[in-house]
Amino acid sequence: MSLQQSPAWRALASHKQTLDCVLMRDLFADDPERFSRFSIRSGDLLLDYSKNRVTSETMALLADLAREAGVEACRDEMFAGSKINFTEKRAVLHTALRQPWGFQLLLEGGQEVGKDIAAVLGQMKGFTEQILSGKWKGYSGKAITDVVNIGIGGSDLGPYMVTEALRPFAHGAVKVHFVSNIDGTHISETLKRVDEETTLFIIASKTFTTQETLTNAHTARSWFLERAVDESFIARHFAAVSTNKEAVQAFGIDTGNMFGFWDWVGGRYSLWSSIGLSIALYLGFDRFLELLAGAHSMDEHFRSAPLDANIPVVLALLGIWYNNFFDFPSHAVIPYDQYLHRLPAYLQQLDMESNGKRVDRDGNVVDYATGPVIWGEPGTNSQHAFFQLMHQGTSCVPADFILPLKTQNPAGEHHDILAANCFAQTEALMKGKTAAEARAELGSAGMSEEEIDALVPHKVFPGNRPTNTLIFNEINPFNLGALIAMYEHKVFVQGVIWRINSFDQWGVELGKQLAKAILPELGSADDVATHDASTNALINLYRRSRNG
Numbered sequence: 001m002s003l004q005q006s007p008a009w010r011a012l013a014s015h016k017q018t019l020d021c022v023l024m025r026d027l028f029a030d031d032p033e034r035f036s037r038f039s040i041r042s043g044d045l046l047l048d049y050s051k052n053r054v055t056s057e058t059m060a061l062l063a064d065l066a067r068e069a070g071v072e073a074c075r076d077e078m079f080a081g082s083k084i085n086f087t088e089k090r091a092v093l094h095t096a097l098r099q100p101w102g103f104q105l106l107l108e109g110g111q112e113v114g115k116d117i118a119a120v121l122g123q124m125k126g127f128t129e130q131i132l133s134g135k136w137k138g139y140s141g142k143a144i145t146d147v148v149n150i151g152i153g154g155s156d157l158g159p160y161m162v163t164e165a166l167r168p169f170a171h172g173a174v175k176v177h178f179v180s181n182i183d184g185t186h187i188s189e190t191l192k193r194v195d196e197e198t199t200l201f202i203i204a205s206k207t208f209t210t211q212e213t214l215t216n217a218h219t220a221r222s223w224f225l226e227r228a229v230d231e232s233f234i235a236r237h238f239a240a241v242s243t244n245k246e247a248v249q250a251f252g253i254d255t256g257n258m259f260g261f262w263d264w265v266g267g268r269y270s271l272w273s274s275i276g277l278s279i280a281l282y283l284g285f286d287r288f289l290e291l292l293a294g295a296h297s298m299d300e301h302f303r304s305a306p307l308d309a310n311i312p313v314v315l316a317l318l319g320i321w322y323n324n325f326f327d328f329p330s331h332a333v334i335p336y337d338q339y340l341h342r343l344p345a346y347l348q349q350l351d352m353e354s355n356g357k358r359v360d361r362d363g364n365v366v367d368y369a370t371g372p373v374i375w376g377e378p379g380t381n382s383q384h385a386f387f388q389l390m391h392q393g394t395s396c397v398p399a400d401f402i403l404p405l406k407t408q409n410p411a412g413e414h415h416d417i418l419a420a421n422c423f424a425q426t427e428a429l430m431k432g433k434t435a436a437e438a439r440a441e442l443g444s445a446g447m448s449e450e451e452i453d454a455l456v457p458h459k460v461f462p463g464n465r466p467t468n469t470l471i472f473n474e475i476n477p478f479n480l481g482a483l484i485a486m487y488e489h490k491v492f493v494q495g496v497i498w499r500i501n502s503f504d505q506w507g508v509e510l511g512k513q514l515a516k517a518i519l520p521e522l523g524s525a526d527d528v529a530t531h532d533a534s535t536n537a538l539i540n541l542y543r544r545s546r547n548g
């Protein structure tokens with residue numbers, strides 16, 4: 001049966017019509033219990049979803065949709081190690097990486113997952129302690145002071161986002177730098193800030209075939225050898241994180257400095273694996289374990305809470321409610337915490353690479369929307385940039401507002417002002433401002449009736465724009481782990497309901513293939529004529545400029 005013909009979907013479609021003219025401001029006025037009815041707490045995390053266009057009936061019907069889609073059974077299959085990434089014939093076990101010590105899981109084929117994870121964690125712990133204590137020396141006998149993580153996509157976005165978010169928890173012995181872009185500017189500017197005698201390069205690539213990462217790694221290697229000269233010194237300054245041992249060896253990195261992981265860790269789900277080595281070096285190993293423990297606590301909540309009291313499930317269902325029943329095509333994430341400034345970028349990969357799919361599990365083109373466009377910027381900066389559209393634009397953008405109760409940097413009134421803005425924005429988006437309210441306001445400003453008539457339409461806010469507010473005590477490794485895992489599971493639940501494979505990413509391949517074909521053409525002496533007219537002209541323009 002097609003998804004849109006399923007009983008739960010049809011019930012939601014007809015229920016939606018009953019809500020078309022309902023205003024959230026009236027729902028709040030009618031129900032003083034609305035906040036407690038529509039909020040969930042898990043540990044330190046509170047989700048307030050009362051500012052959504054939902055009633056108790058909506059939430060019950062949405063939970064029916066999750067039940068009908070078999071969300072609970074699919075979730076259990078993921079945790080058990082079934083090969084739910086069927087196009088790549090892989091299990092999806094990032095949750096195993098944050099299980100407590102002693103965890104056991106035997107995979108088909110004989111892999112003892114818990115044992116393998118513990119071995120790599122032990123290796124990371126030893127390495128981290130050596131670097132941070134200064135026992136590990138660079139080629140000239142000095143301790144390491146700078147770590148440069150070279151990776152892209154999942155091998156960059158997670159560690160970069162987390163190390164930015166947890167700056168107040170830095171161990172202090174090393175600084176971390178992240179190089180991802182193939183644009184030579186990125187590596188060049190980074191190399192200007194470090195000294196080869198005291199720098200450790202981590203080449204982070206699941207496949208160890210990614211063009212950007214290998215090119216940047218070779219540039220770093222040449223830069224290092226120009227200064228240190230002796231190739232045997234590479235072992236003191238280069239480490240690799242990968243699933244591909246042969247390629248690491250071929251690059252010339254000592255496999256003693258290689259940290260492995262496994263094909264059942266997707267790139268965008270890999271910060272919990274040895275891809276998190278730069279995080280462990282920045283924070284110290286114990287804090288890396290706290291991050292894992294926080295994620296594990298969210299895994300436990302996701303596995304045990306009933307669907308209607310399950311934070312990731314509720315977030316997923318609300319996303320589907322707007323994406324599929326209201327046709328709102330995007331979703332914003334607005335962290336009111338400067339340390340979380342890379343969270344929207346991280347979530348773009350997590351969500352859009354996972355659920356940006358157009359065929360269902362049987363290979364049929366879907367006739368409903370799947371993953372929305374995810375975007376965002378920290379508050380309050382975003383208020384002064386794109387909130388105009390959020391309040392008065394023609395498209396409605398549901399949004400998550402994220403706020404820690406405590407700041408890491410108490411300074412005068414800053415945090416109160418930040419929090420006041422966060423609460424004010426969700427209130428304004430929900431309530432809006434009617435023409436009568438705008439008129440009354442303008443009247444008290446002493447304007448003429450004519451002036452008021454002309455201005456009122458511009459001053460009206462339609463309101464009824466949905467938001468979730470996520471609050472926790474403070475940003476720390478544990479809470480950040482829980483927050484990230486929450487979003488991972490939200491994305492998972494949506495993928496199950498949309499009947500898609502959230503764990504492959506074939507859509508990134510075509511561009512890579514074509515770039516490989518175009519690269520040698522850029523050096524060709526003759527005009528290129530094998531592409532379409534636009535691509536030919538652009539290549540030839542570049543060629544002429546490049547080749548003089």
Ligand SMILES: O=P(O)(O)OC[C@H]1O[C@H](O)[C@H](O)[C@@H](O)[C@@H]1O
Pocket residue numbers: 151152153154155204205206207208209210213267268353505508
């Ligand atoms: O870690 P790597 O194998 O170098 O892959 C890095 C990234 O590149 C790919 O194109 C994928 O789209 C991402 O999911 C992946 O995280």
